[in-house]
Amino acid sequence: MQDKWNDQGSHVRQASPVGSETESLKLRAKANLDLLHERSARTLQFIKSRIANPTVVSDVEKKRLLCKENIQALQAQLATPILSSVLVAAGVSEADAAAQLHAEVTTSALTVQIDLTELPAAVSSAVERGKTPLVVDPSGKAATFYSYRPVTVIDGKAMALDKSMRKVPVLEVLDGARQRLVGALKTGVPVVIAMDQCVVDFANTFNDAALVASGTVTHDPSMRWFPVELLFRRAGKAIVGDAVLESLYRQADKADTAGVVSCRNKAEFYVVLLTAFEPKDFEKYLFGNDMGLLRPTSMYEFIVVNQDHFPSDNDD
Template sequence: MGPKAKAKAVGKAATTVSGKASAVPKPPPKPSEPTVPAVPAIPGPSEAVTLTAKQAEALLASLCAEDLQILAETLDDEEQLAARQVLEYVCDKDVSWANAQRSLSTGNQLVNEILEMQAGEFITKQSLQRFEELGHPDVSTLWGKSRTAYILAIFVQACLRDARDRLGLTAAAPPPPPMADEPPAWPLVIGFKELPSRIAEAVRWSQTVLLVCNGHAKEADTFLTYSAYVQIDAKWVMGETMIRKTMGIEEMQESLRQRVVSALKSGLPLHIAMANTAVAFKDKFCGEQTFPHSVFNFSMFRGETGTEAGEYKKIIRDSDLEDWPGSFPGRMKEGFFVVVTTDFDLESAREFLPASLPYFDDMAILEVMCLPDNYGAWPAPFCSCERCPGDVPHCARFERWAKAANVDSVKQSGRYQELLEEAARGSPHLSPDKERQLQLDLDRTWPSLRMFSENSGGRQSLANLLKAWIIFDGNEAQEASACQEATTEVAGAVGSRRSSRRSEAVGYVQGMNFIVTALLWHCMAEEAVFWLFVATVHNYDLRSMFEAPDMHGLKVRSFTIAQLVHQEMPDLSAHLAEHMQNSLSLLFTEWLLTLFAGSMPLTPLAILWDHFFQEGPDIAARNSAAPWYAPGDCKDLIV
């Protein structure tokens, strides 16, 4: 007898028996009490960091409508932030506390909406960035304070951890080692490579750092600039108020206040560069409501935990709060501290700076020695193939490129500074539309590298270089047009590796930003980078790729790549042709317009560029397969 027939028979038998017993009714069975699911144990903060998103879901499901309603009435900032993070998690664009209160009032509807998000499977890199901007509640503070807020916080954090693993993002930096019982006995003599760790150590003791550079302040200042410090230049302060007299003392104090606030709201360190001066900040430029003495005493300026608010609150205006990032407008962002640099030696610093800088005796003094000759060099690989000109140290690589590109053929003494001044005054070649597009592209250019992050020195250098190029190219086009009008006998070609100077300006084209950024990564001198970029455009036929309307050079090189892929990788070529149809060339556009800087890591890119500058522009097209190979010796990349 099959299962279905058996089930029917059992059903009939039950009916018959029931019919016979109908004369003597039995009392209905006592209803069983509903089963209450066990509430999972809530892990403490130290155990919560090991939870997966799936494990945290069980805790989330234990919340009831009453729990959420109670949280909706809280006035605590940390508890509110936990609820606001949930709004970001469910992709709600309005993460205000008012909207969070409305969502919490829906009770189980909000919990169900959270559970539908499949344990963070929809979290993207952009989502992670928005979470960072919103901020993270302190789970240790929430533990034992609000069960509901604590569960929401550890659930979101578990989902974020899983998302980072899924997206292949690097894990967060390990926590710093425990602090020693006593601070170091400052002043300390340190090597240049110790700067980051020694500064961090002093900051952990809530100290303002004074770097005594023994004649090498320029190198230290450059290091801090490219580490995204917000700089106050003492020479500039003195020059604008006492020499050029373009600003009064009160105007300067307001300008200094704005720079400090910019660092506070961005979570960036503040760098006060004294150079070889003893500018009288203490007596002349400090003001209680603008640039207080406590700027030079980090502990007092920030305020210690558990005591009254730090003095930084005094300099914040209502207008500053309008675009303050994060959940708590007006609160100092993590990452702010103060470093002062001087070109003096220790003896001179002790002689001249106490009268100039408030709280000099309370600073953590680091005497910097042993600066390397090739400061600023990032490590890059050597190439061992027979076609490379031997091992190329990183610090010498840029010089080799400049020599190969014949920079002297385009370089004009003093011209770069003139271009920057023209950009500052306002140039007809820099229209508002161009500036807006340029700013958008600056924000997209390697923002994950601190050297080029927002408000960093690298970002500013990149902006300077691209603006200077736009003006330079526009002026050059005007001059060429005037020459063509004066004579019709001007030859079109200048040389096999030098493109024709045309009357149409190329201006800024997307892709240039990545090329200039890669050059800056190898050399921090703006003017040197500018002239190498100009030489590259002129002498390596990049103009034909950038020049509107047809971008003829780009089309030719894209066709060359397509033919090479078809010849060397027929299966891949067939796959791409099938799925991209007639848009195959679009795949190669970014590679060519950025000279691979937009698609290759900087390490193998440097090897490819060694060959590009040595052998000419066609090497870029011939090596279009490079991004599909794992980085290694350049014989795997160069054909």
């Protein structure tokens, strides 16, 4: 059935011109995707069964992640022509159908499940493919892991509490985050934005555009505070561009470098996001309404840390 409007503006229903043929196309597409899933699962199981040397696990994991991303690409290739023909037959223009399918294909994030020991390899793999890692770990073990690593941690939960509970102005909160970011760039270490079990509203509150919209500052590309539109895309790689660095650094940040912007290990810089929400809940909280993280979710890779392999506090 199709939705139509008559000349008087009344809503009517009409039979679809494609009918059973449309259903047949949908069933055929689903069968192809199911078969692809089954074959890929068997292949991955075979690879794992042949691996006996634990030193190659990280390489195998990278291949598995790449394989999964390739599967998603194949799914899109299989489904897009069929679904496009269905939409066009239903009266949607070819351009609108292409735009709609592109949006559907590119708005979902790749999700991988790992043990904690595989976290560095999984993060590295995501960054290499231009995705921003969003690590999901309600146990807090990943947060502890990063507390011992050469990284700079920006406490997103503290940012939210500073604004809501302590009534700290957003400009002051963002400038504190900017100083942490600049410190990471000067020392040449990655940035981990830790949110714990908190919906930190980077989408609407903690960003430069919100400062301009509120009238707190005027729009000036040469002066940035916490540009999440760059930090949260492609693992923050755009931050190390010369123009962006110049806009982030203040005179005080250049006092120890004779007024020159200093940024070490540009190629090694990246951003990781960390949440302690449960795997079944994090998407609802972080992306389920207007608050939370920037969209689309396709710019992230969800890295879910297994919870079954952690020893109990009572274990010897």
